[in-house]
Every structure is written in C-alpha cells, then in structure tokens.
Amino acid sequence: MTREIPTDSGKVALVTGASRGIGYGIAEALVARGDRVCITGRNEDALKEAVEKLGADRVIGVAGKAHDEAHQAVAVERTMEAFGRVDFLANNAGTNPVFGPIAELDLNVARKVFETNVISALGFAQQTWKAWQKENGGAIVNIASVAGLAPSPFIGAYGISKAAMVNLTIQLAAEMAPGVRVNAIAPAVVKTRFAAALYEGREEEAAAGYPLKRLGVPEDIGGAAAFLLSDQAGWITGQTLVVDGGLFLHAGVA
Numbered sequence: 001m002t003r004e005i006p007t008d009s010g011k012v013a014l015v016t017g018a019s020r021g022i023g024y025g026i027a028e029a030l031v032a033r034g035d036r037v038c039i040t041g042r043n044e045d046a047l048k049e050a051v052e053k054l055g056a057d058r059v060i061g062v063a064g065k066a067h068d069e070a071h072q073a074v075a076v077e078r079t080m081e082a083f084g085r086v087d088f089l090a091n092n093a094g095t096n097p098v099f100g101p102i103a104e105l106d107l108n109v110a111r112k113v114f115e116t117n118v119i120s121a122l123g124f125a126q127q128t129w130k131a132w133q134k135e136n137g138g139a140i141v142n143i144a145s146v147a148g149l150a151p152s153p154f155i156g157a158y159g160i161s162k163a164a165m166v167n168l169t170i171q172l173a174a175e176m177a178p179g180v181r182v183n184a185i186a187p188a189v190v191k192t193r194f195a196a197a198l199y200e201g202r203e204e205e206a207a208a209g210y211p212l213k214r215l216g217v218p219e220d221i222g223g224a225a226a227f228l229l230s231d232q233a234g235w236i237t238g239q240t241l242v243v244d245g246g247l248f249l250h251a252g253v254a
Helices: 021-032 044-054 069-083 107-136 156-176 203-207 218-228 247-251
Strands: 012-015 036-041 059-063 088-091 138-143 180-187 240-243
Touching: 012 021, 012 069, 021 036, 021 044, 021 088, 021 138, 021 218, 036 044, 036 069, 044 059, 059 069, 069 107, 088 107, 107 138, 107 156, 107 180, 138 156, 138 218, 156 180, 180 218, 218 240
Parallel strands: 012 036, 012 088, 036 059, 088 138, 138 180, 180 240
Antiparallel strands: none
16 A cells, blocks of 8 residues: 655654654654654664654654753754754653652652653753754644643652653743744553553553543544644643543542
8 A cells, every 4th residue: 555645844843752652643643744754762673663654755763862962962963954944843752660659769760750751851942942943933842741730649750750841841932932832742641652551451440530431542642742733723832731531520529
C-alpha cells in the first residue's frame, strides 16, 4: 500500500522523546498534516525505525539524552540544516525511574527526574528560541501530566516535576509573547510502554474510574498537540489542557 503524502505545510517541528509512545503520536499527527519533523530519542535503532515508519522523506532523527545540553544544541542545529527552520517544539521526553513515597526518595533520583523532565524542556526551548522562534515566531507544547495537578501516590517525584512543567509553561508564555505561544498538555494514563506499570494486566480495572471508560492512546495526545501547534490555537497561550478521559470529573464533592 502506497503511503499518502500530505501537502507540505511549510512548517517544521522538533519533538523530543518521539521514538515511541506519546512523542511518536505527536510526530505522527504533525507529519499527517504536512509538517516536517525532527524526532529525538535515546535509542538510535528505535529512532531509525520510527523515522522509517513516519517517512524518511519528511522526518529526521537525532539520538541522544534529552538532558544533555550538547544533544539539545545538535538536535536544533540538525533541524535547521535539514529544513531551514523550527517553528514548533514539543517537549515530551521524560522519565519516572522510581515508585514510592517521597519521604524516602533518593535525592539523586529526584535530581535525575528534574534534569530529564524539566531542565531538558527549558534547554530545548532556549535552543529553538535562539535558532528561529525569537525572530520568526512559533509555538511550544510541553507534555505535563495530571500527576502534576493533584497528589499522585508512589509517583510523587514525577508529579512534582510535572507541576514544575506547568509553571515552566506559564513562565515561557509570558516571556516569549507575543511571537511564541507556549502551552502544556496534562494527560491522565496513556497506553504506552512508559506507563505500563500503571495498567498492565489490569487495564479494565484501571479504566473503570474514567467516565469515558478507557485509557488514553498516543493519538489522543497527538491530536491535542497538533491543535495547540496550529493557527487554530492562535489566541491560546500559557494554558494547560487536561486530556484525561474525564478522570477529574470525580474530583468534586460527592
């Protein structure tokens, strides 16, 4: 079956942590509408496979660790070399290496979580700002989490980092306006390898608390990100869009 090639939008995006999961879903949505995309990820083989699936005629991959400043610079540089611009940034790269109460959390692990989930997002935002967006405008989407909006037992470090991502979003939105819009998406549980421990082997039970009676899929977040990275969202900045299958509807007083 021949892959249908969409009309070139003339726009370019950089999506971090996009060899699979939510990042791949975002890249897929952007490619489908005609954007050219650079995706990043730690595993070079997985990244190459994702590039081939998305279309090597429109997508490039740059392997590296998100928190590495040299990698951030190279990813933006390669995007500019390949496509001549970088209109959009989707900060999706993240980690959650520990489960347990934060009262017992190894502080070195906490530092790793913040380096990957927050500092890397700031670094990529600084790089795209300097390379293109400061003079030409654009938009940024940061992938936060509902864990950053409410207590999340056993993933507290992750939740704290995502709360920081929400605040990073509003700080960047204020400073980068009017040329660059910056928003965040806060998903509930999305069916990815990253979140597998939260639902694997008990998906029906995990989804029971959602009014829409299912967990999210990467395409749910990809569609939301594509909207926020479009002219249709041209009057939206500094906001966090909760994409949670209605989970927070249960947060009110019974």
